[in-house]
Amino acid sequence: MKVVIVGFGLGGLGSARHIAEQVPDAKITVVGDEKPYVRHKLRLVTQGMDLWVNTRHIESKGVEILLDKVTKVRRAQKEIVLSNGQTIQYDYLVLTTGSNPTIPSKLKGGDKCAVFRRLEDVHRLIDERPNEVAIIGASFVALHVADASRAIGAKPKVIVRSRLIRRSLEPELSAKLEEFLAEKGVEFVHGKPKEVHDGKVELEDGSDVASEMTFMATGVSPEITLAKEAGLELMDGWVIKTDRQGRTSDPNIFAVGDNATVMDILTNKPIYMGIGTAASIMSLNVAKALTGFKASYRVPRYQRDVFFGGIHMTSIGLTSIEAAKEGFEVDRMYLSGDGWGDHAYIVYDKKTKKIIGFSSISKQDVGWKSIDVLMAMIRKWPLTKLGFNI
Numbered sequence: 001m002k003v004v005i006v007g008f009g010l011g012g013l014g015s016a017r018h019i020a021e022q023v024p025d026a027k028i029t030v031v032g033d034e035k036p037y038v039r040h041k042l043r044l045v046t047q048g049m050d051l052w053v054n055t056r057h058i059e060s061k062g063v064e065i066l067l068d069k070v071t072k073v074r075r076a077q078k079e080i081v082l083s084n085g086q087t088i089q090y091d092y093l094v095l096t097t098g099s100n101p102t103i104p105s106k107l108k109g110g111d112k113c114a115v116f117r118r119l120e121d122v123h124r125l126i127d128e129r130p131n132e133v134a135i136i137g138a139s140f141v142a143l144h145v146a147d148a149s150r151a152i153g154a155k156p157k158v159i160v161r162s163r164l165i166r167r168s169l170e171p172e173l174s175a176k177l178e179e180f181l182a183e184k185g186v187e188f189v190h191g192k193p194k195e196v197h198d199g200k201v202e203l204e205d206g207s208d209v210a211s212e213m214t215f216m217a218t219g220v221s222p223e224i225t226l227a228k229e230a231g232l233e234l235m236d237g238w239v240i241k242t243d244r245q246g247r248t249s250d251p252n253i254f255a256v257g258d259n260a261t262v263m264d265i266l267t268n269k270p271i272y273m274g275i276g277t278a279a280s281i282m283s284l285n286v287a288k289a290l291t292g293f294k295a296s297y298r299v300p301r302y303q304r305d306v307f308f309g310g311i312h313m314t315s316i317g318l319t320s321i322e323a324a325k326e327g328f329e330v331d332r333m334y335l336s337g338d339g340w341g342d343h344a345y346i347v348y349d350k351k352t353k354k355i356i357g358f359s360s361i362s363k364q365d366v367g368w369k370s371i372d373v374l375m376a377m378i379r380k381w382p383l384t385k386l387g388f389n390i
């Protein structure tokens, strides 16, 4: 069986590794336009960390790695075309092309406007060494830029329209996170950016935020160029639609990671996660599918992060706001201490008492407790099984 993987990020690396293990007789070729590195640790390059991933373990299993760009997928011929015109045949193709940062058109401004997605982006920050960095956005990427900026001695100013990491945190925890990060020297400016110029960001209320470099952390859009040209089905015209195992509308083509949908365990709907934990599970599902396995591993959205070396954020499943939108009858429980860290919320369904979401902000890690919650959510246990009397 000939398997070609396009893209060599977390999804490509995971796919190569799992397919080599699960289908030992597969001839696997990975084509990526970058060598693999740990993208979610980009900020640590400012502290001298080497992010390159050693690929010896997959090469020793016969995986061929090509550093090139794929320019076309020819489904009828079951082949891909490389930038030099060379073609490679496949029985199965796995698209792991990731995503690209998006910048709202009215905020595209100036030479000092930057994004934070690839190694060259963090090197640019290090090389330009600004004293003041404005960051537009309130996602975890925005906070990684703040962390990286502080590490090179710059003052980070995060411009927040609504609240921090709102898709992952209960509202009170966004406020707590802001409080904790302000103690670490991050300045928060609440407002709506109007225009970005070299030297400042202009807000809609007429005020300015001075900045020598402005990072746009305003979201990502899946890299779907190849899939779109090849006529694969997309969800909302925006992301590659896949089934539970990662198969696209072409049964010989799979999609994994930030370019594809994933089936959400709580809502049973295809959704976009765009996080590394999802890419890892998706790559295992593709490998299993190639062995003929019919089921799939499914997880809720799961994120753990540490900001500024000591502020731990954990988020699992849905926030109470998202859960209510999905039609759940929601209740919440506040937890503090006893291993739950400084501030945590469990979100659950009022009728069934099953867990729908969990988020926490703490100066201590809540690792074990969060794994208990994750397991309970996957097993669809009621809260009483975790010892709560509600």
Ligand SMILES: Cc1cc2nc3c(=O)[nH]c(=O)nc-3n(C[C@H](O)[C@H](O)[C@H](O)COP(=O)(O)OP(=O)(O)OC[C@H]3O[C@@H](n4cnc5c(N)ncnc54)[C@H](O)[C@@H]3O)c2cc1C
Residues within 6 Å of the ligand: 006, 007, 008, 009, 010, 011, 012, 031, 032, 033, 034, 039, 040, 041, 042, 043, 068, 069, 070, 071, 096, 097, 098, 099, 116, 117, 140, 141, 144, 223, 226, 256, 257, 258, 259, 274, 275, 276, 277, 278, 279, 302, 303, 304, 305
């Ligand atoms: C700053 C930052 C912090 C993050 N923190 C977290 C975190 O804490 N937790 C978490 O779970 N996730 C985090 N993420 C998200 C996580 O990094 C991504 O979900 C993950 O990298 C997705 O992997 P991927 O393989 O789908 O895509 P990518 O890592 O983007 O890899 C795709 C690769 O494909 C290449 N490619 C695209 N098109 C072609 C082509 N035509 N030919 C050849 N190659 C091609 C791209 O250049 C890229 O190298 C973070 C992301 C960023 C940027």
